Amino acid sequence: xxxxxxxxxxxxxxxxxxxxxxxxxxxxxxxxxxxxxxxxxxxxxxxxxxxxxxxxxxxxxxxxxxxxxxxxxxxxxxxxxxxxxxxxxxxxxxxxxxxxxxxxxxxxxxxxxxxxxxxxxxxxxxxxxxxxxxxxxxxxxxxxxxxxxxxxxxxxxxxxxxxxxxxxxxxxxxxxxxxxxxxxxxxxxxxxxxxxxxxxxxxxxxxxxxxxxxxxxxxxxxxxxxxxxxxxxxxxxxxxxxxxxxxxxxxxxxxxxxxxxxxxxxxxxxxxxxxxxxxxxxxxxxxxxxxxxxxxxxxxxxxxxxxxxxxxxxxxxxxxxxxxxxxxxxxxxxxxxxxxxxxxxxxxxxxxxxxxxxxxxxxxx
Amino acid sequence: xxxxxxxxxxxxxxxxxxxxxxxxxxxxxxxxxxxxxxxxxxxxxxxxxxxxxxxxxxxxxxxxxxxxxxxxxxxxxxxxxxxxxxxxxxxxxxxxxxxxxxxxxxxxxxxxxxxxxxxxxxxxxxxxxxxxxxxxxxxxxxxxxxxxxxxxxxxxxxxxxxxxxxxxxxxxxxxxxxxxxxxxxxxxxxxxxxxxxxxxxxxxxxxxxxxxxxxxxxxxxxxxxxxxxxxxxxxxxxxxxxxxxxxxxxxxxxxxxxxxxxxxxxxxxxxxxxxxxxxxxxxxxxxxxxxxxxxxxxxxxxxxxxxxxxxxxxxxxxxxxxxxxxxxxxxxxxxxxxxxxxxxxxxxxxxxxxxxxxxxxxxxxxxxxxxxxxxxxxx
Numbered sequence: 251x252x253x254x255x256x257x258x259x260x261x262x263x264x265x266x267x268x269x270x271x272x273x274x275x276x277x278x279x280x281x282x283x284x285x286x287x288x289x290x291x292x293x294x295x296x297x298x299x300x301x302x303x304x305x306x307x308x309x310x311x312x313x314x315x316x317x318x319x320x321x322x323x324x325x326x327x328x329x330x331x332x333x334x335x336x337x338x339x340x341x342x343x344x345x346x347x348x349x350x351x352x353x354x355x356x357x358x359x360x361x362x363x364x365x366x367x368x369x370x371x372x373x374x375x376x377x378x379x380x381x382x383x384x385x386x387x388x389x390x391x392x393x394x395x396x397x398x399x400x401x402x403x404x405x406x407x408x409x410x411x412x413x414x415x416x417x418x419x420x421x422x423x424x425x426x427x428x429x430x431x432x433x434x435x436x437x438x439x440x441x442x443x444x445x446x447x448x449x450x451x452x453x454x455x456x457x458x459x460x461x462x463x464x465x466x467x468x469x470x471x472x473x474x475x476x477x478x479x480x481x482x483x484x485x486x487x488x489x490x491x492x493x494x495x496x497x498x499x500x501x502x503x504x505x506x507x508x509x510x511x512x513x514x515x516x517x518x519x520x521x522x523x524x525x526x527x528x529x530x531x532x533x534x535x536x537x538x539x540x541x542x543x544x545x546x547x548x549x550x551x552x553x554x555x556x557x558x559x560x561x562x563x564x565x566x567x568x569x570x571x572x573x574x575x576x577x578x579x580x581x582x583x584x585x586x587x588x589x590x591x592x593x594x595x596x597x598x599x600x601x602x603x604x605x606x607x608x609x610x611x612x613x614x615x
Numbered sequence: 616x617x618x619x620x621x622x623x624x625x626x627x628x629x630x631x632x633x634x635x636x637x638x639x640x641x642x643x644x645x646x647x648x649x650x651x652x653x654x655x656x657x658x659x660x661x662x663x664x665x666x667x668x669x670x671x672x673x674x675x676x677x678x679x680x681x682x683x684x685x686x687x688x689x690x691x692x693x694x695x696x697x698x699x700x701x702x703x704x705x706x707x708x709x710x711x712x713x714x715x716x717x718x719x720x721x722x723x724x725x726x727x728x729x730x731x732x733x734x735x736x737x738x739x740x741x742x743x744x745x746x747x748x749x750x751x752x753x754x755x756x757x758x759x760x761x762x763x764x765x766x767x768x769x770x771x772x773x774x775x776x777x778x779x780x781x782x783x784x785x786x787x788x789x790x791x792x793x794x795x796x797x798x799x800x801x802x803x804x805x806x807x808x809x810x811x812x813x814x815x816x817x818x819x820x821x822x823x824x825x826x827x828x829x830x831x832x833x834x835x836x837x838x839x840x841x842x843x844x845x846x847x848x849x850x851x852x853x854x855x856x857x858x859x860x861x862x863x864x865x866x867x868x869x870x871x872x873x874x875x876x877x878x879x880x881x882x883x884x885x886x887x888x889x890x891x892x893x894x895x896x897x898x899x900x901x902x903x904x905x906x907x908x909x910x911x912x913x914x915x916x917x918x919x920x921x922x923x924x925x926x927x928x929x930x931x932x933x934x935x936x937x938x939x940x941x942x943x944x945x946x947x948x949x950x951x952x953x954x955x956x957x958x959x960x961x962x963x964x965x966x967x968x969x970x971x972x973x974x975x976x977x978x979x980x981x982x983x984x985x986x987x988x989x990x991x992x993x994x
Contacts, residue, residue, distance in 0.1 A: 573747055
């Protein structure tokens with residue numbers, strides 16, 4: 251039987267996704283991905299994390315990080331270094347299960363990293379500009395939650411099993427309205443790809459999806475609330491946050507595992523928010539900015555900064571809203587999804603389709 | 616031990632042992648939960664981990680130095696322990712307490728009541744995941760603890776009351792700071808009400824959850840805010856006034872619900888405690904406005920202090936409910952017997968009943984709302 255060389259296999263995969271491949275493109279791909287992450291994504295993540303800690307502390311009448319650096323700016327780095335030094339406790343489970351737990355963590359991390367790579371952070375960092383790029387991101391986030399479930403089960407602790415089961419259940423309930431919202435936006439923008447989303451929103455501020463269609467405006471909170479539930483963020487983070495049972499998912503990790511787990515959740519959150527920026531806020535479009543005259547070496551990083559800036563703004567708004575709220579139970583979150591968010595998202599999809607048809611009939615498109 | 620191995624093999628979680636060292640532990644007691652899926656079908660609770668033999672320690676000490684032992688029964692509400700003991704001894708020994716000392720005692724007791732309620736509200740908020748409200752509540756509690764530090768040097772276990780009065784007069788600036796605190800707490804209570812009381816997610820987590828019926832209140836002899844939240848009007852300060860409570864104008868906060876609505880939920884207990892903080896502020900304001908001058912102690916208790924032969928009992932309203940102290944003296948310098956009746960002992964007995972049919976998610980919030988103190992239950 252003819253066996254494909256791994257290079258040919260990889261080439262066929264890329265070509266099927268519409269990416270033309272020739273050596274050394276994969277090496278270039280990997281290098282640029284690394285530069286993107288080191289240069290923009292991890293600093294952005296760190297800045298979001300620091301700001302979140304400081305603002306949450308201020309809202310709660312606390313000081314927040316204040317030990318390392320000016321206003322405690324470098325405390326996150328030293329907290330991470332401290333975690334690296336911590337030795338792992340002896341688990342009651344055997345070594346084989348511990349290794350499996352570690353493997354699942356790597357699966358979680360890899361799949362989230364893949365999701366994050368499929369998102370466009372500007373023309374210089376756009377690996378996939380196809381109709382299924384957005385779905386690749388969403389499916390990768392789903393796989394990461396599957397791995398979270400198995401990782402929890404393997405710990406053989408009641409609280410972790412229960413928490414991971416809840417996290418799993420929350421994920422699969424919450425993804426449905428997200429897909430409806432994505433379809434609504436695609437109907438509005440006439441496509442799923444990043445470039446199509448940009449083209450449909452680039453003319454002016456009022457062409458951004460959130461302003462151009464009232465049903466997209468309606469579906470925006472659905473997307474973000476579903477995202478918070480899907481990812482288990484506050485105020486839907488009860489399986490992760492240990493508040494309910496004092497033994498949630500985050501409690502089972504320590505040291506290096508905890509770093510990977512927390513980093514994965516942070517990247518998932520950033521990926522999610524960035525997709526939201528593309529869906530509703532025009533991607534890298536910024537009204538009044540003269541893109542045409544700019545050099546590529548200025549334009550591409552500028553686009554990345556604009557996308558990350560919008561994402562950061564949305565993250566801040568979500569932080570202000572969610573910090574003061576109590577946590578909802580998983581069944582309450584599921585009830586919210588089935589009874590409120592899914593109907594609204596379906597209505598939004600239908601409404602968007604009707605709205606677009608009416609626009610065409612009246613010659614307003 | 617957290618989980619029996621057979622649960623995974625049977626693919627069904629049937630029993631969960633929460634001992635005092637496990638992650639899900641809610642305090643210094645152990646629980647064995649029988650689970651039916653996500654809901655608790657049966658509970659077996661064991662206590663005694665904090666038994667320190669304090670009542671025996673009383674018998675080994677002198678009347679002169681029993682007060683620190685009374686303090687340690689429950690460190691956070693120590694003044695109530697002290698007050699109950701003082702009232703029993705003063706009744707038996709016919710010691711008259713100066714008026715100024717009585718005023719000071721009630722002011723300190725009501726401040727302590729506020730700290731206890733604030734801590735319970737913070738525990739409920741934390742169990743429901745409301746971190747912001749938790750920090751706000753604890754912040755205000757810290758201000759009251761700072762006042763205690765100004766008064767007698769300690770934040771907990773004040774060791775401030777004495778037979779026949781209090782240890783020393785109020786520190787300079789204490790009354791002014793109490794007045795400022797009362798003003799700020801009034802504003803804060805409005806803030807907590809707006810932030811949390813009728814907040815939709817909080818209501819979802821607490822309304823109609825962990826209900827205790829009136830019948831169970833009477834069956835188990837529960838008193839205090841838990842009873843009042845279930846609609847039982849019970850307050851020793853009103854039914855059997857002690858100290859100055861017959862002269863003070865205050866309202867007994869209770870919760871009367873329409874027929875057909877399950878009372879005594881977590882939310883009801885939360886609201887009763889919130890309103891009681893307001894009542895405590897009102898009581899303190901009245902006392903501060905009319906604080907008389909004079910001495911704070913007329914009898915000097917020394918090592919050879921004897922309590923006449925006989926028995927005495929006192930009953931007061933502590934933050935958790937009716938708190939009693941029984942003393943028996945043989946006329947010597949040592950107590951023959953001192954026994955305390957604590958509200959947490961009865962609340963511990965109702966714990967299995969309340970947790971039955973509760974879901975695992977609601978379990979920490981229910982336990983937090985009961986404000987169990989194993990220190991006073993076990994002694």
